[in-house]
Amino acid sequence: MKRAKITVLNRFSISTNQNKAWQRSATATHQFLHCFSSTTSTVSNRIDNVKRAVRSLCVFSSADSAKALKCYKENCVFLLRACSSQGWIHGGRNLHGHLIKMGVSSDRSVAAKILLMYLNFEKYVEVDVMISAFGGFDLVVWNCMISASLEKGRVEKACRLFDEMPERNEFSWTALVAGLMRCGRVDDAAEYFGRNPFRDVVSWTAMIHGYVQNGMYCLALKVFCRMLNRGILPNEVTFTCIVKGCVGLCDFGFGKSVVGLILKCGLENNLSVCNCLITLHLRMGETDLAKRIFDGMKERDVVSWTSILDVYVEMGKLIEARRIFDDMPERNEISWSTMIARYSQVGDAEEALALFKHMLHDGIRPTVSCFSSILSASATLAALELGMCIHSNAIKFGLETDVSVGSTLIDMYCKCGKTEDGRRAFDSILVKNVVSWNSMVFGYNLNGLIDEARELFEKIPSRNTISWNTMIAGLVQSEYCDKVVDIFNEMLLSGEIPNASTFSSVLRACATIASLEKGKNIHGKIIKLGISYEVFMGTALIDMYAKSGDIESSRSVFDRMHEKNEITWTAMIQGLADNGLAMESLILFEEMQRSDVVPTELMFLAVLFACSHCGLVDKGFRQFESMEKIYGIMPRGRHYTCMVDLLARSGRLREAEIFIEAMPFQPEANAWAALLSGCSTYKNEEIAERIAKKLWELGEENSAGYVLLSNIYASAGRWKDVAKIRKSLRDKGLKKMEGCSWIEVRNEVRSFHCEDGQQLLPSGMYGILEVLMSQIADVQCLQTS
């Protein structure tokens, strides 16, 4: 197709004496042109191509040398293929009419292309006409029929046609093998290839390319070796396929041997071979060699330029890449795509959009991937207006029904908070795949619409691991943790294998409900499946064990993890501190400081918490001061609250009060509460009242402070003040934060709230509670006596 295109351009440049010709075929060409411009008025390049082509057609009429006839036929073939691939059925019909008028439609080279076009459009009346023009079903017609059936994905029909053929030649076999490969029917293709009596270089290449196409690079390499052993000499097409296979497999050792073979065959100057060698060397990390190949090329085409553009893009040299892009003699949709994708990736959505507009202006039809990359940039930046602009263009090109464009549209709208528009994008997708379903479920989850997510999840025709992970992560995020284990079990029943990402969500849920039994069960499954302690999952395990009170298991997971990030360290340090092992927590923190990990804000929170629970006031202060001085981390409200707690717990109430007063910003309500709590422990009514006054003045909406103060009054027997506080709590509409406890009974978590009546709980549970209460009382008796 590309060669034909160049011919069209060449013809255009020599078409000077064309007036007479133009008049002669005026009606046909006019109709032809009109047809194209009316159906594709938005795409200027199609019209330009057609205009050029029609002019070339006209030139032929005035200068009918053999050379011109050949050119003319090539132009016809180019146009017929263009009509086929672009789905321009009206253009195709008109062109056919034109060819009849010019008396070339019965030429077999042209007729075959017309036949293929009608087969592609599935216009069987016209197909019959063309077949009778061939004089019935001859070998060429059969081969065309097989090719066309496979193009449409009708594998069974193609095989039937092939099996029914009276005789077959090398074209029949290769058409079938290549077509089966294109349809992903690798085994069938291999079977037919084995039976092929005409195994020439083209058919071997078709096999090699088929394996590469289906990502089976290893097999591609094996077939290539087999071909060499049979003494078949690879040609330039074989080399382009096998080099692509080496790149896919990252087998650069094999790649180097292939380069040697290319030199032996004397194909090192072939254009296509050089083009793929640029990519091979880029992927091998030999960017200098890649550049040298490009520089040494005698002839370069748009693929060469796009390949070298990619070298600079991959090296992260965006400015140089842009310079190459601007200087390129010719750009195609892939060159544009490459640039736009890179600008989108680095978050320069504005430049991506500018290039996108420029591309449209140049009459290049944007590819699906172009839309996807620029839309995902809009999604990341939550740039709704930009996304909508791209969306309108996708509609213009009829690509909003495409599954991958649609999926990125869903993502973009949902990340911008426009869930309904996301749903509309979802509904517009013509043929949905699991990615589009997952995107929509993710979108609902993202915007907290957990019921909608669940409903849609149930409707997914064939779920994959990502579908389950998305749903599970959504439930964890929306804090429906008790439902997570149920859905996880459902996943296991469905036969889907969970991965590290699944486990990290499920463990987070177990940690939240502090369900050690369930957590251990999950850990068992992880071991059974042989999943290694990858960072996120390992950290979730540490957190689950720590939150469930099994700090020994938590630590043992931590010690067995090979790769740790700052979140892992934080989880362990926090876990130790929370479980009363404050000293161990501090020791671990110091161990971490000696390694390369830089402490974070959250880590300091855990450390200060540990200090406060150990009564290590001075150490706490040293850490607090080191935050800003050594690590440049500004302490936040929560850090100050920890410090207040540290002082208050050790009875240094006045110091705590001064510390709060000296804070550079408004303290958290919890800071006052911590101090009040200290006042309560050390029975200091004086400071407590001052703090309470502050709380009143601030109009603080935090109930904990009031409750604490009322407790202080209660313990001092000041019942009038207690009543006053309770009234003010009621007046402000504040409710005492509801306490909640839960236990696990036979693999089921049951939660209690203080207001739960007996009817809400199964009988028998209260009996257990009574036993527990008496055991607690016994322990207390022992301790006091």
Place this chain on the structure above:
DNA sequence: ATAGGGTTAG
């Protein structure tokens, strides 16, 4: 003669 195999991005 006509019909079969290709390289560049994500």
